[in-house]
Amino acid sequence: MSIKRSLLSVPFRFCNMALIFFLLIGINAFAADPEVSDSDEAVKAGESLFNANCKTCHKLDQKFTGPALRGVSDRRDIAWIQSFVKNSQKVIQSGDPTATALFAEFNNTVMPAHQFLSDDDVMNLLSYIEFGGKEEAAATPAEGAAGAATATGGVPSEYLTIILAVLVVVLLLILIVLGLIVSVLTKYLNKQPLEEDDKEFINQKTDLKKVFRSDAFIIIITAIVIALVAKTAIDGLFSVGVQQGYQPTQPIAFSHKLHAGDKEIPCQYCHTGVEIGRSANIPSPNICMNCHMHIQNVEGKEGVSTEIQKIYDAIDNDQPIEWVRVHNLPDLAYFNHSQHVKVGQIECQTCHGPIEEMEVVGQHSALTMGWCIDCHRKTDIQTAGNEYYDKLVQLHAESKSKDALKVKDIGGLECAKCHY
Structure with a gap:
């Protein structure tokens, strides 16, 4: 060339x-990250997604089970965020240093995959993270604690009764003191040289008709009536769904006092699912027949007793015994017997009361949300011999807490533990 x-x-x-x-x-330029929208529509859509999928583990402006999320679109690429949200474990297993560091920082807590979310869903989620939830950022820890207390327990009915009683007592004391003051002043003024008009005014008698017709009396009586009606209404609202003391008559007069108390038969013998599943399950007639094939009557009497005969009839007719359910949680609440009895080592009597003393079983405890939460706050975790809790015990010890590890320390107060 x-x-x-x-x-x-x-x-x-x-x-x-x-x-x-x-x-x-x-x-x-064309491959640059898309901008996070601040439109109300996107923020609202993102809020729904956040509440449904993220709220259990994340807060916007502070660390929780996972990292604080606000500002994540500035710290990370959008493509990376979309991949991580949809399948965080896949990103971690690829060796991504950022994902690996996050995984280690939060004690290798596995974030559920959200592969059902589209890229647009993730962008809406980011819109809420960056531009929504401002009230959460403004709320103080004290306000949050107060809100939690209100949400979990409310004001017990007996407290309202005490408050009303105290107000009535205070009002009576004020009236007595005012009466004494008026009496002392009247005696004192009567000893002073006064004109006749003044003496007449001082010694005037109380007109009860005028008192009862006065605006002040009507206002006081109206206020008292409104307070009593309000208290009655609040008591009624607090009792909705509470069946404490419910003790229905059963189709067979089964005595827990005889079986669990006198004969010391373990609860697990009849309620076979209590250690292996969610429900304790109602015993079938076959379980009854393990004993009553040979025990046909009460000691000292002959022939098959009427109540035991009902078991035989149920088996002969291939019909279940229609026991009346006593303890019944609402469908919106999840409760697992094995988690409490097998893992938590909770005695049956903790919730069901002295069942071994009951001729007829009744609901001993309130079984309300406040009752459960109070138990979670007070109950120690049985960590001995269970390696699952080793890391949690270590972290709890590092927090320098003087209390033992309790249910509340491992998520026992989180809404999604029982409602999802």
């Missing part, structure tokens, strides 16, 4: 390089 031709080719090479350079810039 001649020198002249080589020199002529330089401008073309330069043009080609410039074209490639501008193409790369254009590609990068």
Whole structure:
């Protein structure tokens, strides 16, 4: 190739390089992260997604089970966020240093996969994270604690009764003190040289008719009536769904006092599911027949007793015994017997009361949300011999807490533990 031709080719090479350079810039421009929308529609859609999928473990402006989320679109690429939200374990297993560091920082807590979310869903989620939830950021810890206390327990009925009683007592004391003051002043003024009009005014008698017709008396009586009606209404609201003391008559007069108390039969013998499943389950007639095939009557009497005969009839007719359910939680609450009895080592009497003393079973405890939460606040975790809790015990010890590890320390106060 001649020198002249080589020199002529330089401008073309330069043009080609410039074209490639501008193409790369254009590609990068088109590949840039999409902007997070601050529109009300996107924020509202993102809030629904956040509450349904993220709220249990994340807060916007403070660390929780997972990291604080606000500002994540500035710290991470959108594509990375979308991949991590949809399947965090896949990103971690790929060796991504950021994902691996996050996983280690939060004690290798596995974040559930959300592969059902589209890229648009993630963008809406980011809209809420960046531009929504401002009231959460403004709330103080004290306000949050107060809100939690209100949500979990409310004001017990007996407290309202005490408050009303105290107000009535205070009102009576004020009236007595005012009466004494008036009496002392009247005696004192009567000893002073006064004009007749003044003496007449001081010694005037109280007209009860005028008192009862006065605006002040009517307002006081109206306020008392409203307070009593309000208290009655609040008591009624607090009792909705509470069946404490419910003791129905059963189709067979089964005595827990005889079986669980006198004969010391373990609860688990009849309620076979209590250690292996969610429900304790009602015993079938077959379980009854393990004993009553041989025990046909009460000691000292002959023939098959009426109540035991009902078991035989149920088996002969292939019909279940229609026991009346006593303890019945609402469908919106999840409770697992095995989690409490087998893992938590909670005695049956903790919830069901002295069942071994009951001729007829009744609901001993309130079984309300406040009752459960109070138990979670007070109950120690049985960690001995259970390796699952080793890391949690270590973290609790590092927090320098003087209390033993309790249910509340492992998520026992989180709404989603019982409602999901």
